[in-house]
Amino acid sequence: MTEPLVLGIETSCDETGIGIVRGRTLLSNTIASSMDEHSRYGGVVPEVAARAHLEALQPSIDAALDEAGVSLRDLDAVAVTSGPGLAGALMVGVGAAKGLAVSLDKPLYAVNHLVGHIAADILTPESEPLEYPTVALLVSGGHTSLLHVRDLTTDVEMLGETMDDAAGEAFDKVARLLSLPYPGGPEIDRAAVDGDPDAIRFPRGLSRASDMAKHRYDFSFSGLKTAVARWVERCEADGVPVPVADVAASFREAVVDVLVTKALAACADLGVPRLLLGGGVIANRRLREVALSRAEAAGVTVRIPPLSLCTDNGAMIAALAAELISSGRHPSTLAFGADSTLPVTEIQVAERLTVPS
Amino acid sequence: MILAVDTSLGTAVATVGDDGVRAEASTADPLGHAEVIGDLLQRVIDGTDDAPVTQVVAGMGPGPFTGLRIGIAAARAFALGRGIPVLPVPSHFAPALRAIEADAVTGRFAIVTDARRREVAVTVFDGTDADGIPHVAADTVLVPRADLGSALEGLRAIEVSTLSAADLATVAARALRAGRQLADDEPLYMRHPDVTVPGAPKKVGL
Ligand SMILES: [Zn+2]
Numbered sequence: 313m314t315e316p317l318v319l320g321i322e323t324s325c326d327e328t329g330i331g332i333v334r335g336r337t338l339l340s341n342t343i344a345s346s347m348d349e350h351s352r353y354g355g356v357v358p359e360v361a362a363r364a365h366l367e368a369l370q371p372s373i374d375a376a377l378d379e380a381g382v383s384l385r386d387l388d389a390v391a392v393t394s395g396p397g398l399a400g401a402l403m404v405g406v407g408a409a410k411g412l413a414v415s416l417d418k419p420l421y422a423v424n425h426l427v428g429h430i431a432a433d434i435l436t437p438e439s440e441p442l443e444y445p446t447v448a449l450l451v452s453g454g455h456t457s458l459l460h461v462r463d464l465t466t467d468v469e470m471l472g473e474t475m476d477d478a479a480g481e482a483f484d485k486v487a488r489l490l491s492l493p494y495p496g497g498p499e500i501d502r503a504a505v506d507g508d509p510d511a512i513r514f515p516r517g518l519s520r521a522s523d524m525a526k527h528r529y530d531f532s533f534s535g536l537k538t539a540v541a542r543w544v545e546r547c548e549a550d551g552v553p554v555p556v557a558d559v560a561a562s563f564r565e566a567v568v569d570v571l572v573t574k575a576l577a578a579c580a581d582l583g584v585p586r587l588l589l590g591g592g593v594i595a596n597r598r599l600r601e602v603a604l605s606r607a608e609a610a611g612v613t614v615r616i617p618p619l620s621l622c623t624d625n626g627a628m629i630a631a632l633a634a635e636l637i638s639s640g641r642h643p644s645t646l647a648f649g650a651d652s653t654l655p656v657t658e659i660q661v662a663e664r665l666t667v668p669s
Numbered sequence: 670m671i672l673a674v675d676t677s678l679g680t681a682v683a684t685v686g687d688d689g690v691r692a693e694a695s696t697a698d699p700l701g702h703a704e705v706i707g708d709l710l711q712r713v714i715d716g717t718d719d720a721p722v723t724q725v726v727a728g729m730g731p732g733p734f735t736g737l738r739i740g741i742a743a744a745r746a747f748a749l750g751r752g753i754p755v756l757p758v759p760s761h762f763a764p765a766l767r768a769i770e771a772d773a774v775t776g777r778f779a780i781v782t783d784a785r786r787r788e789v790a791v792t793v794f795d796g797t798d799a800d801g802i803p804h805v806a807a808d809t810v811l812v813p814r815a816d817l818g819s820a821l822e823g824l825r826a827i828e829v830s831t832l833s834a835a836d837l838a839t840v841a842a843r844a845l846r847a848g849r850q851l852a853d854d855e856p857l858y859m860r861h862p863d864v865t866v867p868g869a870p871k872k873v874g875l
Contacts (some may be wrong), residue, residue, distance in 0.1 A: 646711060
């Protein structure tokens with residue numbers, strides 16, 4: 313089969329993503345977000361997200377088919393995120409994907425969300441094909457992971473991940489400390505415009521020499537968040553106004569510094585002069601700027617898919633499945649579930665041993 | 670041919686035609702809906718010969734949210750794939766029909782299902798109406814399990830931990846014949862999302 317037509321369903325967090333691809337060509341990237349419903353809670357509420365997925369799925373699938381100009385009957389396969397992510401949210405997508413696959417009598421591919429973020433890059437026809445191996449830094453409200461990608465469909469290794477909050481969560485929590493609305497990323501960015509990133513030296517998590525043996529590529533943002541909280545409290549105790557711009561800029565600098573430092577350390581250690589960025593936090597301009605300039609100095613090429621493909625989406629899930637199909641992989645059985653902690657080494661879940669005749 | 674799917678308790682799938690039940694598959698496991706729903710659907714579709722499914726029925730709960738949604742999502746996606754409609758039906762109608770027609774229960778009685786957190790979901794029925802659909806005498810409510818006895822005031826309680834998707838399809842067939850809608854598109858969640866709006870940030874101490 314050349315150029316398989318695949319519909320991907322992604323519901324691992326607060327975006328209901330439906331994507332349609334033909335091979336490496338993007339036909340639709342339809343996203344319904346429940347972000348507004350989470351804003352009053354200051355973070356993603358799993359039950360709110362899962363309820364929103366159930367409501368958004370059918371209209372999103374209809375919209376994606378419309379945009380792509382294809383019908384369900386035309387599909388060669390259905391793809392779905394099996395994990396990692398919020399269990400209850402994932403299960404809505406898994407239930408829908410199975411119902412659709414059985415209804416259409418089409419093969420179903422259950423895939424890994426994190427590897428999907430890497431697959432987003434192959435949907436950019438104007439750029440050269442992704443070269444392997446590459447280091448990938450995936451940063452969002454749900455995950456902060458550093459990966460070594462030797463092959464998209466067969467060989468991805470987790471180098472490190474966050475031990476506590478995801479970077480995006482840290483932005484949300486610090487925004488709250490500064491009385492800024494949710495989501496925190498763009499708010500912190502706005503507040504930091506006139507701030508001095510060097511005004512306050514906030515801690516860089518897991519960056520001491522003593523951390524290097526065990527946590528060289530791991531991240532931790534809870535200490536940073538606490539440091540910001542202490543700083544804000546001290547201002548209040550001293551009766552001086554919180555210098556919001558400086559705090560925002562210095563906090564952001566600490567996050568960006570540790571992300572870029574560890575990603576480039578991995579590139580250097582592994583002798584891999586390529587870095588792929590993915591995840592919603594890549595929308596942060598300062599992170600992109602620092603990554604690009606420091607990577608250039610280190611002789612590392614940086615790839616950043618379009619931001620609409622960096623945030624969680626169904627197109628990346630469809631793209632990963634299309635690559636699996638093109639490489640001859642069998643579909644998944646119908647017996648998989650949602651795995652909130654699915655390891656990145658499981659690129660496809662529950663592959664059939666043989667294709668039934 | 671009606672295909673009914675319910676994951677409010679275990680996972681239950683069935684097809685029912687004018688001549689009765691065509692295929693049925695279920696598990697009683699109150700967990701693992703996501704894992705089993707695909708194979709159960711496939712088995713029922715394979716067992717329904719060549720008769721095309723023309724209508725899907727989704728059990729709308731009450732039931733633990735996470736599992737309940739899986740069946741509704743699967744039912745809706747199946748219908749989308751075939752270009753056919755979905756009729757939502759409250760899940761308690763299935764055991765109510767069984768009590769009345771198979772077990773000959775007369776008068777008022779309560780269908781009771783576990784709602785987790787030491788609560789049960791209770792719907793009071795009283796026979797069937799002119800369309801042959803169980804008549805709801807009191808809408809579904811959540812009651813602390815410890816208070817169930819006093820809440821029912823001597824009314825007969827029928828507690829079930831599984832239900833039949835074929836029964837659900839039978840109720841739906843009668844509703845369709847009568848042109849009636851038995852539920853909204855929103856699942857019978859019975860509870861608000863379990864969250865609190867955050868107050869001021871906690872002090873971490875200086
Ligand atoms: Zn993601």
